[in-house]
Amino acid sequence: MKNQRIVLASRPNGEPSAENFRLEDAELSPLAEGELRIRNHYLSLDPYMRGRMNDGKSYAQPQPIDETMIGGTVGEVVESRNPKYAVGDKVVGFCGWQLYATATGKGDVNKVDTTHVPLSAYLGSVGMPGMTAWYGLMKICEPKAGETVCVDSASGAVGSVVGQLAKLKGFRVVGIAGGPDKCAYVKNELGFDECIDYKANTDPKSLNAALKAAAPNGIDCHFENVGGMILDCVMQRMNAFGRIAMCGMISGYNGVPIPMAAPQLILMSRLKIQGFIVSEHMNLWPEGLTELGGYVATGKIKFRESIAEGLASAPQAFFDLLKGKNFGKQLVKLV
């Protein structure tokens, strides 16, 4: 049993590139009492990882240099010295970019049931991205009857759940996504009321007009994954007392952060804007995951995956994710 892993070799300056990563062989020590060995089936790639690659003040510790890249994983127990875990158990955890991982068995991995929900979904709609959508929509936006919900990165792992959850609860939902294929998927497959192609509306005037047409009664709730011009235009269309859940600002992740053009709208429209990190609200995960798992198992929440094959493909797949080249949840398949 030979392990391989990808470490962060250096910190990127702007866009990350292949030289910032290094694929290397790694040793696997024998298991101590209580530990278990996991063979990772899928790695999750997520935009937040870009932030961790920097060495600045943030909400989380920076990814250390020369250490295994962090990240969520699903896999299978292949060896166990812990009576609570048997060989063959499927688990979700935070085991990073490597073929095999060693878990303490003290809460660092959780068994999952793949009877009705596929294993990979525990990295998507029934995992961290799904919970992010659930928390931001239900606990920050708190949409009320008759309201309009907007979400960008609408075909992505988080945005797709935001919009489908909002539709299931009866709201008008406007998505924003990049390109006609993603927009068609968001509208026709996921059932959003409208989807705006930001690549076809590249200036504020055009995007504002598209938002006005898609949300004729204005926007009450917005779930923000992107920032920059999209946020600026959505803010122009927010109704009085609107709520914005600030989940990500991927447009500024690689360079100089993008200012908010018109913060006076917060005052003029009496907006609430609130940032959050879903891992700080673990107490709500059982409630949220139960609801999401039910919707996924019954096909009420659909999802789509972009799957890169093999550990070595992870860096390039990550670069593509930051550029929006993925379509749905970005995974790396190892088994």
Next chain:
Amino acid sequence: MKNQRIVLASRPNGEPSAENFRLEDAELSPLAEGELRIRNHYLSLDPYMRGRMNDGKSYAQPQPIDETMIGGTVGEVVESRNPKYAVGDKVVGFCGWQLYATATGKGDVNKVDTTHVPLSAYLGSVGMPGMTAWYGLMKICEPKAGETVCVDSASGAVGSVVGQLAKLKGFRVVGIAGGPDKCAYVKNELGFDECIDYKANTDPKSLNAALKAAAPNGIDCHFENVGGMILDCVMQRMNAFGRIAMCGMISGYNGVPIPMAAPQLILMSRLKIQGFIVSEHMNLWPEGLTELGGYVATGKIKFRESIAEGLASAPQAFFDLLKGKNFGKQLVKLV
């Protein structure tokens, strides 16, 4: 009984000037049944009036051209055809820039008790500015034990109440004000823990350093009256889960609104930023004004006034207010 009033003659482009206003004589019609005549003693001048002078989308109707300038007033009933009001009653209302006003008596003015609270205070600490402070601090910031509260325009009608209320409730309070005299007053008279002179810290590096020294444990709650560089610097010092009550952005009132430099901090520090207009929360005024009235009557909340004399002085006093030349609540004394 001859009335005089000031009307908005034209909309300003940028900084308002004398030509935007016109002082004129006005007729007073005989009172109809139920009406009352009020002689205004004081006009309130407030930064929000600058926004009303524009003809753009805002939370309120624009001030109409050729109509009496809006604004809060306190005065005395001089004639009454309403059994609920007697000549001599002191009232607070929204009677605008004129010597006399006619009220319907159907809730457009309220009687006030000047036994322990001076009449002019009903335009300040026990009026709209005080309620603004109370609502933003208590209902949006909701400071918790051990936290640090920051407020700019700290010597002003709103900021002075924010800081004193926060001190009365046991929090560390940092003010930001313009010039050594205002800062000395904020610290020595109003009892704030620290006060930063923004005129002595005119670049972000200097202001950041001053904030770090004044709030060594970071800022948990911020009450924003100014916007621009001050808001940008305060956001850098906000602790995780900090709350910002967005009350005003006077720095951008006269020209092109100023962008927010680093909106990614909303996410990184999981901030809540919320705009509000105190007149939309009238249900809380009795609770707030009772508390504020008690503090003012017993000297626990102090206030200072800048008083311009005579109706004709209102425009210049308003221009000075927008430039921060006032010291404390800006009033125009008519009687």
